[in-house]
Amino acid sequence: MSQRKILILFDIDGTLIKFKSGTAGKIFSDIMEEIFEVRIDKNNLPDFAGQTDLKILREICEINNIPFSSVQSHIELIWEKMLHLFGKYCTPEYILLLEGVPELLKYLSEKEYITLGLLTGNFRENAYQKLKTYNLHNFFSFGAFGSDEEDRNKLPPLAIRRANKLFKENHFSSDNTIIVGDAPRDITCARANNIKVASVTTGSFDLTELEKYSPDLIFENFSDYRSVSLALCQLIN
Incomplete structure (x- = not known):
């Protein structure tokens, strides 16, 4: 029997890398203060884990009484400033490479039946x-x-459509896709789309917290990357 094609969609923060605590909150706050000339309550920021950047911006607006329509009309400027500010922190001093990640990605990418993509906020x-x-x-x-x-x-x-467009064939669907992430929102996102999901405890949530959401797999980390790869593939085949 031939090996089924598999699409594996990885989260980034807390799954592949980990930012120094508080960095993202400071950047979002500083940008909003600069553009909208308001004071952002830095002690009352939304939970960033598993959120999209657009959702984070909306919640900051709601907390600080800023119309979200103002963000929408300035969104390209916000992305531009955010890219610049995050760029200052994209160094090993502020970002930790999580255990086993390069080895796992290389190992998976060498398998012709596996396609890797991103699913990130x-x-x-x-x-x-x-x-x-x-x-x-x-x-x-x-x-x-x-x-x-x-x-x-x-x-x-959207990620599945882009994968199929890349190959110019409908290789992928929810049936042969896996989401890998560190947060409960990765799990609920997968479940909402009938997709298999693997969690890893390298982010802000421990084993007990993640087990409450019943992912298909939970890894402590990716150090044993061959075993991780095998377990992921067995979810589909």
Whole structure:
């Protein structure tokens, strides 16, 4: 029996890399204060874990009484400033490469029946900027991003369409796709689209917290990358 094709969609923050705590909140706050000339309550920021950048911006607006329509009309400027500010922190001093990640991505990418993509709350340019810190960007030629949709649950169908467009054939559907992430929102996003999901405890959530959401797999980390690869493939075949 031939091996089925598999699409594996990776989250970034907390899954592949990990930013120094508080960095993202400071950047979002500073940009909003600069553009809209308002004071942002830095002690009352939304939960960033598993959120899209658009959703984070909306929640900051709601907390600080800023019309979200103002963000929408300035969105290109916001992405531009965010890319610049995040770029200052995209160094090993501020970003940790999580255990086993390069080895796992290389191992998976060498299997002809596996295609790797991104499913992340980051806006597209910043997603690749972060990954370039450790030369991980070349593993991912496409994805679905936090600048595409505010609702994370709408990203998997978009990523699948982009994968099929890349190959000019309908190789992928929810039946042979896996989402890999560190947050409960990765799990609920997968479940909303009838997609298999693997969690990893390298982010902000421990084993007990993630088990409450019943992912198909939970890994402590990716250090045993061959076993991780085998377990992922067995979800589909």
